Amino acid sequence: MVKNLVVFFGGFICACILFIFLFLPMEDRAQFNYGYTNGLVGGRLEGVDEIQKEFGTYDGHSSYKVLFSVHTSDVIAIETNGIKTVRVIP
Numbered sequence: 001m002v003k004n005l006v007v008f009f010g011g012f013i014c015a016c017i018l019f020i021f022l023f024l025p026m027e028d029r030a031q032f033n034y035g036y037t038n039g040l041v042g043g044r045l046e047g048v049d050e051i052q053k054e055f056g057t058y059d060g061h062s063s064y065k066v067l068f069s070v071h072t073s074d075v076i077a078i079e080t081n082g083i084k085t086v087r088v089i090p
Contacts, residue, residue: 044070051075052088059087 048070058064064076067086074089 041070044068045073048073048075048088051086052090055085055087057087058089 052073058076058078062078062080064078064087067075067077069075072090076087076089077084078087079085
């Protein structure tokens, strides 16, 4: 009986050590990447909002070049009367 308990607890301890050294580092990396991606998208959305407040939205009258997109918003570069500016397509 005592021998069986020692073997059981020995196996349990080995399983815990494998869990700590193999599974947890992979999960930590996945959580880091998830947070990094959310922060990146959140920062870009704040940038789009500030550009929209400062320069306004696209009026649809001239050609444009997309600089970057976040979810459903595009930040574009347009040229009006020889002046280049940025606008947002919401």
